[in-house]
Amino acid sequence: MRLDKLSIIDFKNIAEEQLELSAGINCFVGDNGAGKTNILDGIHYLASARSMHTLTDAQSIRHSAEAFLVDGRFFSDESRPEQVVCAYTRRSGKTLKRNGKEYEKLSDHIGIIPIVVVSPADSALISDSAEERRRYLNRFISQIDRTYLNALIRYNTALQERNKLLKSSPTEEMLLIYDSMLSVSAEVIFERRTKIVERMLPLVQQYYSALSEDRETIGLEYRSEMQSAPLMELLLNSRQKDFVNEHTTSGPHRDDMVLSIGEYPLRKFGSQGQQKSFLIALKLAEYTLLSEHSNERPILLLDDLFDKLDMRRVAQLLKIVSGDLFGQIFITDCNKHRLERTLGEAGAEYKLFTICQGEATTL
Numbered sequence: 516m517r518l519d520k521l522s523i524i525d526f527k528n529i530a531e532e533q534l535e536l537s538a539g540i541n542c543f544v545g546d547n548g549a550g551k552t553n554i555l556d557g558i559h560y561l562a563s564a565r566s567m568h569t570l571t572d573a574q575s576i577r578h579s580a581e582a583f584l585v586d587g588r589f590f591s592d593e594s595r596p597e598q599v600v601c602a603y604t605r606r607s608g609k610t611l612k613r614n615g616k617e618y619e620k621l622s623d624h625i626g627i628i629p630i631v632v633v634s635p636a637d638s639a640l641i642s643d644s645a646e647e648r649r650r651y652l653n654r655f656i657s658q659i660d661r662t663y664l665n666a667l668i669r670y671n672t673a674l675q676e677r678n679k680l681l682k683s684s685p686t687e688e689m690l691l692i693y694d695s696m697l698s699v700s701a702e703v704i705f706e707r708r709t710k711i712v713e714r715m716l717p718l719v720q721q722y723y724s725a726l727s728e729d730r731e732t733i734g735l736e737y738r739s740e741m742q743s744a745p746l747m748e749l750l751l752n753s754r755q756k757d758f759v760n761e762h763t764t765s766g767p768h769r770d771d772m773v774l775s776i777g778e779y780p781l782r783k784f785g786s787q788g789q790q791k792s793f794l795i796a797l798k799l800a801e802y803t804l805l806s807e808h809s810n811e812r813p814i815l816l817l818d819d820l821f822d823k824l825d826m827r828r829v830a831q832l833l834k835i836v837s838g839d840l841f842g843q844i845f846i847t848d849c850n851k852h853r854l855e856r857t858l859g860e861a862g863a864e865y866k867l868f869t870i871c872q873g874e875a876t877t878l
Contacts, residue, residue, distance in 0.1 A: 516812060517536075517590055517592075518814060519588045520536065521533070521534045521536060521557065522584075522587075526557050526575060526585055527873070528872065528873040529553055529557075529577065537866035539844070539863075539864055540844045541843070541845045541865070541868070542854055542858070544848055544851040544854060545870035546849060546871075549872060551818075554870070555816045560575075562630035582603060583603055584601070598612075598613070599611070599613050599628065609621070622657075625657050626661070628814070629812075630816065631816070632798070633816065633818065634816070634818035635819050635822045635823075637794045645770070645771035649767075652712075653667055655805075660707055662703060666707075667700070667704060670704060670768075673693055674766065705739055708767070709739075712772060714804060716735045718800035720796075723792055725831060726796060726828050727792055727828070728831070733777075735775075738771045738773055740765055746766055750765055776789055781793055788823060788828065799836075803840070812840070812842030814842070814845070815843070817836075818847050819847055820848050821850070
């Protein structure tokens with residue numbers, strides 16, 4: 516998949532911009548706050564109908580404006596055209612159109628434009644709670660598995676209703692109904708998460724080895740209470756605990772993905788460079804599996820490429836993504852000469868844009 520033309524109106528600090536893009540590597544350079552990442556976020560909106568950050572749609576509108584619009588012309592790897600338009604107005608909310616037809620459910624668009632993001636915000640996968648790692652797995656698997664996405668939606672809806680029930684005066688009969696609903700969806704979630712982490716592990720190890728030149732060993736493990744018992748049994752065993760806490764204390768909404776280096780927790784024992792390398796390897800593994808599933812090379816966004824990486828590891832990364840397995844790539848960096856030098860050493864061809872106060876200039 517590649518983005519051929521990008522049009523942006525009143526999105527963050529970008530008043531109006533039209534970009535003709537390379538099918539290979541596109542680089543955006545400029546000072547911090549110039550708007551480099553905003554262009555990548557606009558691309559992410561077209562793929563996922565949301566920001567790649569924790570911003571609301573309203574926060575993505577340019578100051579003093581009433582709406583934003585992001586319009587992209589894509590071509591599949593088989594040259595099939597795809598036009599995607601995402602718009603948001605303060606009055607009527609968000610709309611997403613594909614080839615002129617508006618989606619009734621935004622979730623129907625997930626996976627149509629495969630995309631992988633590497634950004635400084637990924638550090639939350641290491642430093643934050645298990646919720647962040649579950650959210651990552653949910654977003655990833657939902658791009659390649661519609662059954663998983665539907666099960667996740669059903670599970671979250673039933674979980675919300677069960678938690679409401681626990682705050683009132685629940686009867687055993689009502690709890691059993693919700694237990695059954697949760698259990699059916701939980702089996703799908705547990706099975707799909709287990710399989711995807713198993714498939715990711717050798718790929719993460721392979722990419723990490725290439726980035727670090729075989730300096731360390733790493734691990735990736737999915738942990739769930741459901742590895743010991745079905746959810747129905749877990750819910751029955753946690754009845755009293757649920758009553759006391761007034762929420763559901765067992766289920767895949769409490770699972771985790773454990774990241775390790777040398778058999779020790781990555782968060783405690785990994786240096787900043789090792790942690791960043793692990794996260795990049797994780798995202799490259801995601802890219803590989805997305806590509807295998809969709810028969811499309813996903814779009815790869817590398818935001819703030821040099822963040823917490825030494826030149827050697829950046830060079831290794833660029834060598835990897837310059838290969839035939841990878842397609843269109845978007846890179847941001849604040850240092851033009853550093854980026855040009857590193858890309859030159861990797862033998863990569865690229866198109867360079869300078870961003871200043873939300874405006875792009877082609878070099």
